Amino acid sequence: MQRPLRIGIACYPTFGGSGTVAVELASALVARGHEVHIVSYAPPVRLLPQRGLSYHEVNVSAYPLFKYPPYEMALASKLADLTRRHHLDILHAHYAVPHSLSAVLAREIVGRDKVRVVTTLHGTDVTLVGSDPAYRPIVEYALSKADAVTAVSKFLRDETRRVIQDDPRIRAIPNFVDSRVFHPGARGTMRACVAQDDEVVLVHASNFRAVKRVDDVVRIFASVRRKMKARLVMVGDGPERATALRVAEELGVADGCLFLGAVTDVAAVIATGDAFLLPSAGESFGLAALEAMACGVPVVGALAGGLPEVVRDGIDGILEPVGATDVMAERLSALLLDCPRHAAARKAAQLRATEEFGTDSIVPLYEAVYLEALNAP
Numbered sequence: 105m106q107r108p109l110r111i112g113i114a115c116y117p118t119f120g121g122s123g124t125v126a127v128e129l130a131s132a133l134v135a136r137g138h139e140v141h142i143v144s145y146a147p148p149v150r151l152l153p154q155r156g157l158s159y160h161e162v163n164v165s166a167y168p169l170f171k172y173p174p175y176e177m178a179l180a181s182k183l184a185d186l187t188r189r190h191h192l193d194i195l196h197a198h199y200a201v202p203h204s205l206s207a208v209l210a211r212e213i214v215g216r217d218k219v220r221v222v223t224t225l226h227g228t229d230v231t232l233v234g235s236d237p238a239y240r241p242i243v244e245y246a247l248s249k250a251d252a253v254t255a256v257s258k259f260l261r262d263e264t265r266r267v268i269q270d271d272p273r274i275r276a277i278p279n280f281v282d283s284r285v286f287h288p289g290a291r292g293t294m295r296a297c298v299a300q301d302d303e304v305v306l307v308h309a310s311n312f313r314a315v316k317r318v319d320d321v322v323r324i325f326a327s328v329r330r331k332m333k334a335r336l337v338m339v340g341d342g343p344e345r346a347t348a349l350r351v352a353e354e355l356g357v358a359d360g361c362l363f364l365g366a367v368t369d370v371a372a373v374i375a376t377g378d379a380f381l382l383p384s385a386g387e388s389f390g391l392a393a394l395e396a397m398a399c400g401v402p403v404v405g406a407l408a409g410g411l412p413e414v415v416r417d418g419i420d421g422i423l424e425p426v427g428a429t430d431v432m433a434e435r436l437s438a439l440l441l442d443c444p445r446h447a448a449a450r451k452a453a454q455l456r457a458t459e460e461f462g463t464d465s466i467v468p469l470y471e472a473v474y475l476e477a478l479n480a481p
């Protein structure tokens with residue numbers, strides 16, 4: 105890096121996904137000497153105190169006329185104000201809707217000679233929300249006006265080029281994992297709290313939206329449990345939690361399911377797993393799967409979206425078509441009963457996560473994008 109940069113990051117504060125990537129990136133950038141300002145409507149869940157990293161809250165004023173308070177305008181004003189006060193070089197928007205538009209507006213307010221805009225696409229901001237006619241024109245506009253656009257997988261890059269705009273500037277930068285936090289050593293601390301010694305532990309972590317197919321998670325667990333003593337640990341919460349509970353009761357396995365909600369030490373819980381289940385209908389990347397792999401936990405998932413760019417079928421996990429829960433469970437049971445093969449999958453998962461998706465390999469790619477955006481005509 106030529107010189108330390110001053111970077112504003114706009115993101116969602118919620119559990120998992122794009123907010124996590126934004127915060128982890130901010131922390132890694134600060135560790136590399138940059139100054140980072142995170143902007144959101146609430147403190148992001150994984151944000152920890154760190155010198156050089158500050159948090160700024162967007163306040164959306166209520167007014168009787170506003171049925172829909174204009175958050176994107178308040179965010180744009182905040183970003184413009186921060187750019188002026190802290191002489192920001194880069195505004196980095198995570199998740200296109202509405203952050204990319206707000207960042208472009210802020211740049212228009214302060215001038216392109218002062219700050220440049222980078223947008224990182226995370227998934228449904230393209231595949232679902234971004235392609236909705238209600239938002240599509242604005243996403244297309246904001247992306248075309250950004251100085252650089254990245255997507256978290258090749259799948260999402262190609263999907264954006266297919267669905268939103270065929271812009272060759274869009275490049276893939278995969279998500280990354282901090283192996284000081286997610287590592288196999290975290291396993292010992294919580295394993296005894298979630299299961300007995302002779303039980304196999306299957307873990308799932310998500311925001312329990314329909315796309316995660318949490319009912320499939322329970323189905324896989326129920327099939328595995330017919331062959332061995334097992335426990336299912338469910339991390340997170342969301343709209344499909346009741347569905348997962350209902351299916352568990354219907355299949356007679358509710359007593360083996362542990363719904364933990366939003367835990368603070370995600371790494372310690374994920375590391376208790378003998379396998380991680382992520383049979384989503386589509387994942388642009390699957391950050392939770394990568395975090396599990398870094399903990400030495402093989403992944404069982406669906407052959408969809410960007411997950412095959414992370415998990416290698418038959419090496420560090422099992423990938424089958426969406427909804428093929430019987431085959432997933434059959435292959436997983438065979439793996440769990442074959443100790444040497446399971447140990448090899450654990451090792452392969454951990455090596456892949458740390459060697460291919462480590463913080464030190466990926467964060468410089470973002471620094472290069474920042475430089476390119478700054479040097480663009």
Ligand code: GMT
Binds near residue numbers: 120125226228386
């Ligand atoms: O696109 C979403 O569903 C939201 C986003 C989030 O903020 O949770 O998740 C996406 O971004 C993650 C981080 O880049 C990816 O690991 C997830 O695969 C992706 N989710 C989906 O594509 C469903």
